[in-house]
Amino acid sequence: MEALQNKVAIVTGSSRGIGAATAVLLAKAGADVVINYHSSEKEALKVLAKVEATGQKGKVIQADVRSAEGVKTLVDETIREFGKIDILINNANIDFAFKPFTEMSWEEFSYKLNNEMGSAFHLCQKVVPQMEKQGEGKIVLISSSLSRTPSQGFIAHGTAKAAIATFAKYLAQELGPKNIVTNVISPGLVLTDATKDQPSEMHEMLRNLTPLQRLAKPEEVAGAILSLVADWNAHINGAYIPVNGGIDMS
Template sequence: MKPLQGRVVLITGASRGIGAATAVLMAKAGADVAVNFFSSESEAAKVVAQIEQQGQKAIAVQADVRNAEDVKRLVETTVNQFGRLDVLVSNANINFAYKPFMEMSWDEFSEKLNGEMATAFRLCQAVVPHMEKQGGGKIITIASGLARTPSPNFIAHGSAKAALVTFTKYLAQELGPKNITANVVSPGLVLTDATKHQPKEMHEMMANLTPLHRLAQPEDIAGAVLSLAADWNSFATGVYLPVNGGMDLS
């Protein structure tokens, strides 16, 4: 049996990059998938088509996951379509100001922090009642290595992701008695549309810092997500899983 046979997965920010790769891999593992997108409708439709080619069901649902009403509609649409919701992958990218601390305004900093945390908070409050009703579920949040290893100009992003990591651990503690696990996947640098503009020299330097001597592809992160979502992995909760090619071996 496939490790997600009969399961339903909701993935936010699933039209491109890590989210799209995760959606396709979940389908290969036997899941039906709700593909959330914000503005990339055509890209989301392509992901749905790929999932259907795997013999699984999929829907594309537009929603701004920073918005409370959109989150409620997204979760209700998923449950109404598939009858259940087993796995939430909170992956949607929240834009952030890229600048030094002393050049950043509080509004710029708090916009990222509030957007990241409001998204996770609302999504989890929306899905937990459904998971509890059906006897359990899995929540997987996508953080960043910058949550633990600072890098210049990433203070807003890294601080928000660090808050997300701690939030997820609190979820693991509180939701465990409901048979709901909560884990973090923390990628290093991943080759996606969001990073392709970065200098080639930087990519080469970062690759050389890893024992594997390469950067991650979205599929590498998707594999880590599947490892936590699979039915045979039922005892891991509160886990912080770095997926960075061994860049940080501490």
């Protein structure tokens, strides 16, 4: 039996990178998939073609998940199309100011915190009642290794992703009795469009520090996400799972 037979999944920010790889892998595992994007329509339609090539249904929905209105559009359209939501992957990339703390304004810092947490908050609050009605659901929030291991310039990003990880624990505790599980995937550096322009020296340094001696591909993070939402995996709740090749084993 397929790991996600008869399941419907929303993957936010799934036109590129980890989100795109996840949308395709969930479809290969038997799920119908909603591909959400903010501005990359062309890329989203390419992902849709890959999803449909698996034999599953896909739907592209443009929505800015930083706003409550965007979230409402996304969830309402999903229910209208598929009638249910079994899986939510909160993956949308929220941009942030990359600079030292001493040079950062509160506006820059709070922009990332507000939008990262606002997106997760509104999405979960909108999806959970539907999952309650169905009697089950699986939520995966994407954090970052920078939430536990600081790196120069990433203070806004790392702090916001740490908030996501703590938020997930509270959801896991409160929603567990309703048969809704919440877990966190925490990637290290992944080779995507978002990271390809970073200094090659930094990539080389991280490769050398990683026991597997390579950086992650989006498909490998997608594999970890699938392992948390598969039908056979129903008792992991409140977990924080690093996907970083062993560079940080804390």
